[in-house]
Amino acid sequence: MRRATAVGATWIALCTALAAGTVAAHIVMGTKSLHLRVVEADVIVRGRVVDPAAVFVSVDGRTRRQVIEIEVLETLKGNAGSERIRFAQDGHEVARYRGDQEALFFLDPIANSRELSALAVPGGPTHVSGQEHDEEFVLEGAKGALLLQATRDLAASEVATARNERVRLIQRATMDLLTSGDADLGGAALASLVLTPDAALVTREDLPRLEEVLIDRDLSVGFRAGLIAELERRGLVDGPERWLALLRNATPAQRPTAIRATAAHPSEPIVAFWLALLADPQTGTGVKTEVAIALGGSNDPRAVGALATALGSDEPRLRNAAIRGLGRVGSAEARQAIEHAARTHPDPATRKRALAETRTQDKR
Numbered sequence: 173m174r175r176a177t178a179v180g181a182t183w184i185a186l187c188t189a190l191a192a193g194t195v196a197a198h199i200v201m202g203t204k205s206l207h208l209r210v211v212e213a214d215v216i217v218r219g220r221v222v223d224p225a226a227v228f229v230s231v232d233g234r235t236r237r238q239v240i241e242i243e244v245l246e247t248l249k250g251n252a253g254s255e256r257i258r259f260a261q262d263g264h265e266v267a268r269y270r271g272d273q274e275a276l277f278f279l280d281p282i283a284n285s286r287e288l289s290a291l292a293v294p295g296g297p298t299h300v301s302g303q304e305h306d307e308e309f310v311l312e313g314a315k316g317a318l319l320l321q322a323t324r325d326l327a328a329s330e331v332a333t334a335r336n337e338r339v340r341l342i343q344r345a346t347m348d349l350l351t352s353g354d355a356d357l358g359g360a361a362l363a364s365l366v367l368t369p370d371a372a373l374v375t376r377e378d379l380p381r382l383e384e385v386l387i388d389r390d391l392s393v394g395f396r397a398g399l400i401a402e403l404e405r406r407g408l409v410d411g412p413e414r415w416l417a418l419l420r421n422a423t424p425a426q427r428p429t430a431i432r433a434t435a436a437h438p439s440e441p442i443v444a445f446w447l448a449l450l451a452d453p454q455t456g457t458g459v460k461t462e463v464a465i466a467l468g469g470s471n472d473p474r475a476v477g478a479l480a481t482a483l484g485s486d487e488p489r490l491r492n493a494a495i496r497g498l499g500r501v502g503s504a505e506a507r508q509a510i511e512h513a514a515r516t517h518p519d520p521a522t523r524k525r526a527l528a529e530t531r532t533q534d535k536r
Contacts, residue, residue: 204304205363206319206349207342210326213278213302215250218311218320219243219257224269226258228296235290239297240269242277249327259299260288266301267308274316276309276323278302315354322349322357339372346373351381353388355395362395365402376408386414393418393426397433412439419445428462435466443472450478457487464493468500475501480509483517491522499529507533 210216219242226241239258259279261267269275279299283292288300303309311320322345329341342364349361365373374382382403386396396418404411415437422430427449434442446463449455455463464482467475475497482494495513498506507530514526 205367206322206360207326207345207364208367209278209302210249210323210330213249214281214284215252215279215299216248216323216327217242217244217252217257217277217279218246218248219275219277220245221269221271221273221275222256224271224273228258228260228291230293230296237291237297240301245274248276248324249330253298257299258297259301260291260297261301261303262287263305265305267303267306269308269310274311276311276320278309315352315357318348318352319357321345322361342371343373343375347378347381350374350399351385353385353390355392358385358391358395358399362398362402369405374403374406374408379408387417387421389421389423389426393422393429393433397430411437412441415439416441416445424456424459427459431459431462431466435469438466438470438472440472443467443470443474446470447474447478450482457490460485460487461489461493464490464497465500466497468497471501476503476505476509479506483509483513483522488519488521491517491519492525495522495526495529499533502533 204212221240222243223241226239228237228239229235237260239260241256241258244252244255244257257277257279259277260282262285278301280302281292282297282300283289285300288297291297309319309323310316325341325345325348329338329345332338332341346361346364349357352358382399385391385399388396400409400411400414400418403409404414415434416439419427419430419434419442431446446467450460450463450467460482464479467479479494479497479501482497483491485491485494495510498510510526510529510533514523514530517523517526
């Protein structure tokens with residue numbers, strides 16, 4: 173549990189991006205989970221920015237490097253070595269700070285940096301930021317306080333000698349982030365769950381707190397879907413019931429995303445809900461388009477008839493989605509519906525699209 177693995181890092185990046193939806197002000201998470209960030213950092217400090225644009229100039233004048241100077245307010249991990257630290261940022265499009273801003277800084281000795289070790293000279297920066305690109309952890313308001321406490325817990329778990337205490341600290345940090353009401357912080361905890369699939373970071377006793385998260389419409393569908401998937405994988409919730417609840421609970425604006433999320437979990441009740449949306453004249457074209465595509469992967473016998481009916485829509489987007497859906501079904505009946513549209517549909521563009529789909533299927 174103490175050493176996170178990088179397996180699934182690509183999925184984590186996508187999951188975190190989906191979970192964040194819109195990046196929350198002043199806290200930007202990178203592709204690593206907060207726990208992994210804590211594990212990897214040599215030094216973690218809570219600091220106040222003294223000079224966000226200090227410049228280090230070497231004695232010979234050949235090297236100039238912008239650095240950041242901070243006052244160390246609290247050391248959460250490692251040894252800061254001084255009450256004031258100058259550190260360099262590695263990479264492009266790095267985080268930008270204001271004077272007097274308070275933040276968490278994840279640092280490593282600059283002498284250990286392959287790219288910046290030449291700056292490890294008297295008067296030069298002593299550390300390099302381990303944060304990725306514009307990743308920042310500014311501590312402002314309730315969100316900042318929660319992030320700080322979670323980081324304290326995770327850092328404390330690194331030095332706890334008793335296994336039960338390590339587990340307790342990591343569990344507390346995970347649950348506090350998941351139930352923060354903020355998809356950005358929640359996404360950081362969700363990443364930790366996926367990276368440690370065998371660690372009991374959430375239990376059945378935590379489900380009452382998580383229930384409020386799963387039905388919170390103010391949180392992105394992507395984050396809630398990711399949490400459902402992880403809880404289902406851990407055997408803590410009934411998947412079909414939760415996916416249907418996510419779909420039903422979605423606002424009109426969230427429904428296309430909810431349909432895409434549930435497309436990988438097409439139980440009979442979910443397909444029935446999709447079919448009702450497709451048949452409802454009040455349903456918008458964007459939602460119907462997502463339904464048509466999702467139905468193609470449902471393996472439900474009702475999909476062909478519904479998609480064939482959608483081919484008669486006045487909306488070109490929906491007709492094209494119906495053809496795509498029928499192509500995904502791949503059955504003889506679906507093929508017949510596509511060929512019929514290619515021969516007889518009154519719209520030339522739809523006939524052309526249907527013919528292209530038949531040729532694509534022939535190549536397969």
